[in-house]
Amino acid sequence: MEKLTLKMLRVKFNLSQDEVAGRLNISAATWSKWERAINFPSVPDIKKIEKLFNITYADIDFKI
Numbered sequence: 488m489e490k491l492t493l494k495m496l497r498v499k500f501n502l503s504q505d506e507v508a509g510r511l512n513i514s515a516a517t518w519s520k521w522e523r524a525i526n527f528p529s530v531p532d533i534k535k536i537e538k539l540f541n542i543t544y545a546d547i548d549f550k551i
Contacts, residue, residue: 490548496520496540511535524551 490505497507508515527549537543
């Protein structure tokens with residue numbers, strides 16, 4: 488499986504940054520920084536991302 492960036496995952500699921508942020512209980516600004524690789528999610532946040540998008544850490548590309 489090809490690795491997917493956070494933006495690719497969000498777009499694939501047809502979600503806005505605000506929608507993803509709400510589902511993960513974070514701010515949209517935080518999600519935006521993760522998408523742009525300015526900051527990176529913590530392990531607990533990665534677990535939430537895995538669950539939300541039904542993906543494993545190994546399949547996520549955290550670079551832009």
